[in-house]
Amino acid sequence: MTEQQKDTEQQILKAARKVFIEKGLDGARMQEIADEAGINKALLHYYFRSKYKLFEMIFQEELGKFFPKMVTLMSSGDISLEDKIRAFVSNYISIFISNPFLPSFIIKEVHRDPDNLKSFFVKSGLDLNMIRLVITNLAKQLNMSFEETRHFMINMISLCIFPFAGRPLIEKILFSEDKSEYNKFLEERKTVVADYIISTLKINSK
């Protein structure tokens, strides 16, 4: 592959990423992606046979970013549970601060075609058995049932993701016009959410 090929391909992927994430599969237009990449529509089809094939690339990529690295984070044994939670929440929120539209994009596309999901999991390197093992181990550590621990994990993830997924609503209802106020709020949540989660554990352990 020549330098130029690689360049154009990357240029297309970058443009497609931007447009697909903002508009979704249904709302995106090949023309807009071409414009964004500074090329013409025909070239898109030359590199990626179809709109859907191009979309698949992007979706696969973004799904990989979306999955929390909980397996690595929650299973390393040399730090305290409290520190694990703080690290998890902080890192996860950081990913969304860098990719603000990732949550809404994933939610949108996952609802558009729920049946095809599992094939994407495999390619994303998501190991379902490993995840369940992590939860089982966490359950022992917390002296909770598997089901309770599952609620616990989903609570933590909900608190990280929803402020991004629902941003347009929340921001217009509860914040001022100044965008930086919401960004500050999101930054705060790295500690707020962790504190929140940890406080519920302290209650339970009493």
Add this chain to the structure above:
Amino acid sequence: MTEQQKDTEQQILKAARKVFIEKGLDGARMQEIADEAGINKALLHYYFRSKYKLFEMIFQEELGKFFPKMVTLMSSGDISLEDKIRAFVSNYISIFISNPFLPSFIIKEVHRDPDNLKSFFVKSGLDLNMIRLVITNLAKQLNMSFEETRHFMINMISLCIFPFAGRPLIEKILFSEDKSEYNKFLEERKTVVADYIISTLKINSK
């Protein structure tokens, strides 16, 4: 308006609701709505001039369902805060159990066109000043700042909504194939989330 007119109009709205909520504005097809309503495309335009006008009706309606009735719930003074929280969470989750795709629909459409949101708020009867007043009052009661109370409210809402918005993902990763398992999980959350929220308050009040 005759009985028949009313009937057809309602039939169209019902069909449009189903299709738009599932597919979104971009993914929905007028033909599919017509089929669902048992009529033809032309009649859709006879009743509602355009696809977008029909969509607006549905979006407006659904946005109204989506807004938590927190103003009424959180401001009535004759029950304890703990009971208010339990009632809020339980009612809010019940709405989503009855309308499982409401969260993903709202998130999708709100990201598609964030700028137009405020005009919909007014028509939904959403009173921004009243909401802020409720939070201010709650802040006093909890001995917290406005900003902390805002986090608190958003936490509570996140925990209610995300399991619906992210259902296809969560279900495939952490649950069995049996759909009823997830429904049971959602039902459980009426108490789990309330307990969770209330437990953090007890910590803070010590």
Add this chain to the structure above:
DNA sequence: GTCTATACGGTGATAGAC
């Protein structure tokens, strides 16, 4: 009010020149 037929623009995809 409801239908069939059709206009009209847009969109993904391809052919073919360079």
Add this chain to the structure above:
DNA sequence: GTCTATCACCGTATAGAC
């Protein structure tokens, strides 16, 4: 590898008969 031109189709919207 990249472009222009064009195709074939689909989707919204309208015209006109009943």
